[in-house]
Amino acid sequence: MNDLSLTTLDGGMAMVSATTLDAFAAGLRGDVLNAGDAGYDDARAIWNAMIDRRPGLIVRCAGAADVIATINFARDNKLLVAVRGGGHNIAGSAVCDGGLMIDLSKMKSVRVDRVARRVWVEPGCMLADLDKETQAFGLVVPTGINSTTGISGLTLGGGFGWTTRKLGLTIDNLLSADVVTADGELVRASTAEHPDLFWALRGGGGNFGVVTAFEFKLHKLGPQVLSGLVVHPFDDARQVLKEYRAALEDAPDELTCWTVARQAPPLPFLPADWHGKEVLVLAMCYSGDLEAGEKATAALRGIGKPIVDVVGPNPFTGWQAAFDPLLQPGARNYWKSHDFIDLADETIDVLDDAIRNLPGPECEIFIGHVGGAAGRVATDATAFPQRNAHFVMNVHARWREANMDNACMGWARDIYDAAKPQAVGTAYINFMPADEADRVEAAYGSNYARLLEVKRKYDPDNFFRMNQNVRAKTARKAA
Numbered sequence: 001m002n003d004l005s006l007t008t009l010d011g012g013m014a015m016v017s018a019t020t021l022d023a024f025a026a027g028l029r030g031d032v033l034n035a036g037d038a039g040y041d042d043a044r045a046i047w048n049a050m051i052d053r054r055p056g057l058i059v060r061c062a063g064a065a066d067v068i069a070t071i072n073f074a075r076d077n078k079l080l081v082a083v084r085g086g087g088h089n090i091a092g093s094a095v096c097d098g099g100l101m102i103d104l105s106k107m108k109s110v111r112v113d114r115v116a117r118r119v120w121v122e123p124g125c126m127l128a129d130l131d132k133e134t135q136a137f138g139l140v141v142p143t144g145i146n147s148t149t150g151i152s153g154l155t156l157g158g159g160f161g162w163t164t165r166k167l168g169l170t171i172d173n174l175l176s177a178d179v180v181t182a183d184g185e186l187v188r189a190s191t192a193e194h195p196d197l198f199w200a201l202r203g204g205g206g207n208f209g210v211v212t213a214f215e216f217k218l219h220k221l222g223p224q225v226l227s228g229l230v231v232h233p234f235d236d237a238r239q240v241l242k243e244y245r246a247a248l249e250d251a252p253d254e255l256t257c258w259t260v261a262r263q264a265p266p267l268p269f270l271p272a273d274w275h276g277k278e279v280l281v282l283a284m285c286y287s288g289d290l291e292a293g294e295k296a297t298a299a300l301r302g303i304g305k306p307i308v309d310v311v312g313p314n315p316f317t318g319w320q321a322a323f324d325p326l327l328q329p330g331a332r333n334y335w336k337s338h339d340f341i342d343l344a345d346e347t348i349d350v351l352d353d354a355i356r357n358l359p360g361p362e363c364e365i366f367i368g369h370v371g372g373a374a375g376r377v378a379t380d381a382t383a384f385p386q387r388n389a390h391f392v393m394n395v396h397a398r399w400r401e402a403n404m405d406n407a408c409m410g411w412a413r414d415i416y417d418a419a420k421p422q423a424v425g426t427a428y429i430n431f432m433p434a435d436e437a438d439r440v441e442a443a444y445g446s447n448y449a450r451l452l453e454v455k456r457k458y459d460p461d462n463f464f465r466m467n468q469n470v471r472a473k474t475a476r477k478a479a
Contacts, residue, residue, distance in 0.1 A: 001025065004034060006056040007080045007098030009463070014077055021057075024073050029062035030106060043103055044095055046084070047148070047329045050405075051092030055082065055101040062106060064178065064186055064212040071210065072184040074100045075463060082466040083210055085123045086150015090335045091434040093206070093466045094153075102210060104152065112137060117218040118175065123152035123211050131317045139218040140316065142167040145258075147321040148329075155214060157430035158203045158384040160392075162285040162319065163221065165372025166253045171202035171382055172374065173216050179209040182463040186212070200454040203384030204444075205429050206467040207451070208458050226293030227285040227319040228311035231270060232304055234261065234278035238352055240304050244282065245343045247299040253372040254288040255296045261355045262364035265326060269310050278355050284311060285319060331362065334397045334409045336416035337431035338423035339389035343367065347393070350418045354395070359407040362398040365415070367391050385445040386426040393419065394431050429468040440468050 001021045005013045025032040033040045034057055043058045057079075059070045074081045080099030087094045087105070095101055107122035110133040119141060121130055128147035134140055142163040144154050159170025167173065176190035179197065187209075189198040200208050232240050241259065248257065260281040264274050282300055286293030290313055301309055314322075340347060351365055371390040379387050386392075395415045397408040427436075427443035441448045448470070455462075455470045462471050 001032070001034070004056055006077070006100065007096065008078045009080055009461075009465075010078070013098070014079065016077055024069070027069055028059065028066045030066045031060045033058040033060065043105075044101065045329070046087035046089075046092060046094050048090055048092055048333045049330050050332045050334065051095060053092065053095040053097045055096055056098045058101045058103055060103045060106050064180065067102065067104075067180045067210050067212055068184050068186060070100070070102050071180055071182065071463075075182065075184065080466070081463065083206055083464070085152030086126055086148070086154075088146075088149045089153050089430065090333060091432060091468070093434070093468075096466055104210070104212075107212070110134075112139065112218070114139060114218075119216050119218055121151055121214045121216065123150075123214070125151045127151060127154070127320060128317070131320050134218060135222050135315075135317050138220060138222050140167075140221040141170065141173055141216045141218060143170050143320075145320070145323060146327050147317075147324055148327070151214065152211060153206070153430065156201060156203075156205050156211070158428060160368065160370055160374065160428075162225075162227070162256050163219075163287045164370055164374050165251075165256050166287040167219050167221075168373040168377065169384060170216075171384055172377060173219075174202060174214060175217055176215040177201055177211045178213040179211050181209040182459040182461065196454050197458060200383050200451055200458075202382035203429075203447075204451050204454070204470065207455055207464055207470045209464065221287055222316035224290065224313045225285055225287060225316050225319060226290050226297065226311065227314045227322075228283075228309075230282040230284070230301055230303075230309045230311060231264070231274075231307045232280045232282070233307060234280050234355055236304050237261065237280040237355070238348055240280055240282075241343065241348045241351070242345070243303045244300065247303065248369060252296055254293070255284065255286050256372075257282055257284040257297075257300055257369050259283070259367045260364055261351060261366075263358060263361045269308055271307065274307055276361065278358070279307070283322075326362075331398050331400055332402070332405065332408075334412055335431050335433055336395045336412040337427055338393045338416065338419050339386045339426050339428070340391040340393065340423055341388060343391050344422045347419055347422045350415060351393075353418075354411070354415045357411070359397070359411045360399045360404060362400075363408060363411065364396050364398070365393065366396065367393050379445075380447060380450075383444065383447050383451055385443070385447045386424070386428065389424060389426065392428060392431075432468055437469065440470065443468070444470075
């Protein structure tokens, strides 16, 4: 390896000698890559194609010992550090320019204890990896809705999906985490050990260290669930959404129904003459008995005159991957989001206008249906703040060509501004793009001050800053 000039925490450059680099690499089980090495471009590529950063050094860790050694090396050389789990974060915080990227994607072990109903998961796992192992025993951890999402970033941001209303957020099912802190110490965080750190990890993002293992509790579910889509013409959207809102007022915790508004993709069950036309999709899942699910979904499925209803028994692992084809890596993506207590008529009006002015065929707006068990946890029980929100809107601008950037990003921002009067002010940090750093404090609401205390204790120099950064107002702006 040659001498390398690497980006430092203060935005400068540091020359690290070949001798130092070779000695560091020799002490690892994993690989060390720099520009020109085979695998470098694959390692730096992430889900959002808008992010095209070039780390000066990539360390593909094989275990906790590699993570400890890498953090010590980066700290000793004052290097800017980014941490990659699944690489799915919209803001692209997994990758830095010129600094050191800690790549956890090779750490994919999953160990299930079906008797104790516990599972231990390494941070490089995708949701699909976890689901396949747990569903072999008819067990589940409540996670997200896209099987190619990384478990690490999802969990640290909070984690919600099809089973949240019944089983809680992902963090509500986290029992412990092994964490390498900024000083290179491996600690166990739980309610009994480092409880302040454990509190902050549950929703506080990657601000406090690198998690090398998660321990979750498991629940019985599957292997089949009642799930699927009911697709409506978008011309009926206003009325459908109002009836949808009413149908969910008394919905059992087992029932979750999200809406997706967009141009219809060429799905095999949709009539061809609807492909490319605006539609409103009700995507539902019942986390319980199939017969009970038929009764619970009847009101939603009875709304309006749908184009098609394909709700039925499906393997849970298949339903978890149902939206994967629409969310493959390689596209440019920009998101804006809000939390809502209720789905107000004014919000429905904003959505209706937005879908009639789509800037591209892959742009969409989804409304996530939350609450239930997740909403019965106290706001200050974890760092995750938005326990009272019953709906989460994510405006998902998605396109292929750079010359569409302004139109697509502007569309998302306009919707965000128009819907803001109905929103509660908090936000799901996993939905926040890189240009929302000034929104972080508001996103955490009353929990921000406590997060700041934990940050000062475990990372006073803001070593971990490539994230939705928690930092003192007097601190240097995150690199």
